[in-house]
Amino acid sequence: MGIFQSIYEDMTIIMEVSPLMSMPSIQQGYINLNVGGTFFTTSRDTLTRYPGSTLHSMFSKDGISTVPKDDLGRFIIDRDGSVFGFILNFLRSGSLNLPTDFTAHEQLIDEADYFQLPDMKKLIITRVRCVHY
Numbered sequence: 001m002g003i004f005q006s007i008y009e010d011m012t013i014i015m016e017v018s019p020l021m022s023m024p025s026i027q028q029g030y031i032n033l034n035v036g037g038t039f040f041t042t043s044r045d046t047l048t049r050y051p052g053s054t055l056h057s058m059f060s061k062d063g064i065s066t067v068p069k070d071d072l073g074r075f076i077i078d079r080d081g082s083v084f085g086f087i088l089n090f091l092r093s094g095s096l097n098l099p100t101d102f103t104a105h106e107q108l109i110d111e112a113d114y115f116q117l118p119d120m121k122k123l124i125i126t127r128v129r130c131v132h133y
Helices: 002-017 054-059 081-093 105-114 118-132
Strands: 030-035 038-043 075-077
Touching: 030 081, 038 081, 054 075, 081 105, 081 118, 105 118
Parallel strands: 030 075
Antiparallel strands: 030 038
């Protein structure tokens, strides 16, 4: 029983010294996300860059407590993880960088609509028009 007591005491000390261990989704200024089963790590600044967007509402100080978490403490966003990286890149840079062979434009437009990113939607539509002409 002595070894288990020692381990328990050590864990208690770690939890007291490092409160972020109890919040694995926000460590060292980064937020861990589970988007449709795909995992991402980004900053709160990136997620809240566009006021009025869904992500801004979700991850502002008032909204973050309402976002569900998975078993590992990652914030769950029930959307398509296969295109979410493009959303994050847009939030980081303000530009749309898609591979030349990208074909999921409609899907990405749906995601831009859902996340309330009208500037991104305009860039996608412009790109579609350029590709088809």
